[in-house]
Amino acid sequence: MFKSLVTSLSRSRSRSKTPGSASFVRQLAEMTALLLTSKLGPGNYHKYRLWQKTIPWFDKRGYWHDQKYYDFLNRVNPYSYRIMARNKVLAKALMRFYKIPDAEYLAYLSGHGGISAAGANMASTADLEALLKQKSSISRLCFKPVEGSGGEGFSAVEVIRGEQLLLRSLRGGATHSVSDFIALELDACRASDYIVEEYLEQHSSLAAFNPSSLNTLRVWVGKSRSGQIQIIGMYLRVGRAGSLVDNRLAGGFCVKVDPDTFTTLVAVPQDGAGDPFTHHPDSNAELLEKKLPFRSEVVSLSEHVMRILPSTQFVGLDVAFTRDRPVIIEFNLAPSPTGACVLGKSHEALLGWIERDESGPSVN
Numbered sequence: 001m002f003k004s005l006v007t008s009l010s011r012s013r014s015r016s017k018t019p020g021s022a023s024f025v026r027q028l029a030e031m032t033a034l035l036l037t038s039k040l041g042p043g044n045y046h047k048y049r050l051w052q053k054t055i056p057w058f059d060k061r062g063y064w065h066d067q068k069y070y071d072f073l074n075r076v077n078p079y080s081y082r083i084m085a086r087n088k089v090l091a092k093a094l095m096r097f098y099k100i101p102d103a104e105y106l107a108y109l110s111g112h113g114g115i116s117a118a119g120a121n122m123a124s125t126a127d128l129e130a131l132l133k134q135k136s137s138i139s140r141l142c143f144k145p146v147e148g149s150g151g152e153g154f155s156a157v158e159v160i161r162g163e164q165l166l167l168r169s170l171r172g173g174a175t176h177s178v179s180d181f182i183a184l185e186l187d188a189c190r191a192s193d194y195i196v197e198e199y200l201e202q203h204s205s206l207a208a209f210n211p212s213s214l215n216t217l218r219v220w221v222g223k224s225r226s227g228q229i230q231i232i233g234m235y236l237r238v239g240r241a242g243s244l245v246d247n248r249l250a251g252g253f254c255v256k257v258d259p260d261t262f263t264t265l266v267a268v269p270q271d272g273a274g275d276p277f278t279h280h281p282d283s284n285a286e287l288l289e290k291k292l293p294f295r296s297e298v299v300s301l302s303e304h305v306m307r308i309l310p311s312t313q314f315v316g317l318d319v320a321f322t323r324d325r326p327v328i329i330e331f332n333l334a335p336s337p338t339g340a341c342v343l344g345k346s347h348e349a350l351l352g353w354i355e356r357d358e359s360g361p362s363v364n
Contacts, residue, residue, distance in 0.1 A: 008042030015051045018275075022053050030060065040065045048341050049268075062346030069337040069347060076313035076354055082333040088146050088195050091331065098308045101301070101327040103320075104198040106141070107131060109182070111189040125179040128196075129165050132178070136161070140170070140199035143185075145192040149332075153192060155185050156199050156244050170199075170212075171244055203321035205293055209255075209285060213239025213246045216329055217257065217298065217319040220339060220350070221306040224313070225357045229306050231299060232350050233343040234259055236292070237318075238267075241282035254342040255287055262295040264288050268342050294326045301326055309333075313354050 008031070016024035030050065034040040040063055045051070050060045064072070073082070084090045095102050107116045107128065114122030116131055132138065138159060145153035160166040160175065168175040169185070182188060206215045220232035236255040239246040246252045256265045266276050267287045278288050302317055305328060309315060316335025319326050340347050 004041070004043045008046055011046050012042075012051065015046075020053055021051050027051050030057075034060065034063075037061065038063075038065070039068070047338060059346050059349065062348030062352075063340065064337065064347040066337060070334070072347075072351065072355075073314070073334050077315075077333045078311055081309075081311045085331055085333040086147055086149065088144055088330075092195060094308075095328060098304075100305060100308075101325060103142075103200050103327060103329065105195065106135065106138075106198065107196040108146075108193065109143070109186070109189055109196060110193040114193075125182055128182075129178050132159060132165060138198050140201075141167070142197050142199045143194045144197065145194060147192070152249075154245055157181065171242075200320050200322055200327065203293055203323055205290070206321050208290070209236070209238045209287065210241065210243075210246075210280060210283065212241060213243050213252070214320055214329070215239060215246050217292070217317075217321070217326075218254070218335070218339065219298065219302045219317040219319055220314070220335065220343070221302050221317060222314050222351065222354045223306055224354055229303050231259055231302060233339070233345070235339065235342045236264060238280070238287070241280075248336075248338075253281075254339075256342050256344065257292065259299075262292045262298075264290045264292070266344075293321060298326045301328070305331060314351065 012027040012031070013024055015021045016027060022030065027045075031042045031045045034045060034050075035042070038061055044063065044065055048063050050063065084094070089108065092102070092105055096105070105117045107122050108114045109122060109128070116122050116127075120131070121127055122131070132141075140156065140158050142154065142156040156170040157167040158170060160168055165178055166175050167178060167181045176184060186194060200214060202214055209215050215236060215238050217234055217236055219234045221229065222232050223229045234257045236257055237246040237252055238255060240251040243250050243252070248254075253267060253269050255267045257263070258265050264287060267278065268276050279286055298319055301319070305317060306312070306315055309331065312333060314333075316332040316339065318329040318332065320329050337347065340350055343350060
C-alpha cells in the first residue's frame with residue numbers, strides 16, 4: 001500500500017508538468033476525494049488516467065475500484081456460470097452447439113488420454129500424428145491450455161510435412177518431432193490438458209498492425225434485465241513484434257475503435273503511465289484511422305453470442321478476422337475492468353444501465 005502511494009505521488013508530480021494534466025495539488029485533492037467518497041485509490045486514479053483536465057469531475061466519480069467492479073460481475077454474471085468461460089472445452093462445446101463461428105477444433109490432449117473432434121482415440125503421439133496426416137490441408141496449429149487466461153501456456157506451430165512429420169514453433173523457431181514437442185513444449189500434458197485448433201490466418205487489414213500476433217477485437221456487450229442487448233464499446237488488441245498473442249500481459253496494447261465507422265481512433269497503453277500514441281512502438285506502422293472489415297457481421301455475431309449465453313448480462317468477446325469472416329476466439333464473462341480506460345468512459349457510464357434496466361450508453 002505504501003509503495004503504491006509513493007509510486008502514485010511520483011507519477012502525479014511528473015504528470016503535472018505535461019500538457020493537459022491537472023496540477024499536482026489538484027491531483028492530490030482529487031485522489032483524496034475519490035478515496036474518501038468512492039474508495040477509488042491513487043493507483044486506480046492513474047490506471048484510469050484521471051489526471052486529465054478534460055475529464056469532468058462527475059465522470060471521474062463514476063470509475064469503480066476493483067472490488068466494486070467484481071461485485072457488479074457477481075450480480076450480473078453469477079460465478080457458477082463464469083467458470084464456463086474459463087474452461088475452453090465447455091466454451092468450445094457451447095459455441096459448437098449454437099454454430100458460432102470459431103477456430104476449427106481438432107483434438108483434446110490429456111495425459112490421461114484424449115479424443116479427436118471426430119471421436120477418435122487420442123491416447124498417444126502416434127494418434128496425433130495420424131490426425132495431422134489425415135488433415136493434410138492444415139499448415140499451422142495452436143495448443144491452448146484448457147484452463148487459463150492471458151495467453152499463458154499458448155503454443156503455435158507450423159506443420160512440416162516430409163518423411164517425418166515435424167512441428168516448428170512460431171515463437172522461437174525450434175523444430176521438434178511430434179513426440180518431442182509434446183514432451184518439451186507441453187510438458188507431456190502433466191500440468192494441463194490442451195485443446196488443439198487450427199491456427200487462424202488473419203485478415204490482411206489486421207495483420208498490418210502486427211503480423212506475428214493474432215490481433216483481436218475486444219467487444220463489450222451488455223444486456224439489461226428486460227433483455228435489451230447493446231454494444232457498449234470496442235477496441236483492438238495489438239501484439240508486440242515477435243509475440244504470438246495480443247494481450248497486455250505479453251506487452252500488447254489497445255486501440256479504441258469507433259463502432260459506427262469501424263475505424264481506429266486512439267492507441268492507449270493499459271498501464272496508465274504512458275501517453276496515447278499513433279504508431280506501433282516496434283514497427284512504426286500507422287495505427288489510427290484504419291478501417292476494419294466486417295462491421296455488420298461483428299455486430300450481429302456479438303449480439304447473437306450475448307443472446308445465447310446463460311445467466312449473463314455482460315460479456316467481453318474476443319473477435320478475430322479471417323480472410324472471409326469474423327470468428328469468436330473467446331468470450332470473457334469477467335473482462336478486465338481496465339477496458340474502461342481504453343473506451344474513455346467510467347464504469348458507471350458504460351455498465352450502470354445494465355442493472356438499472358435502462359437504455360445503454362452512446363458507444364462513441
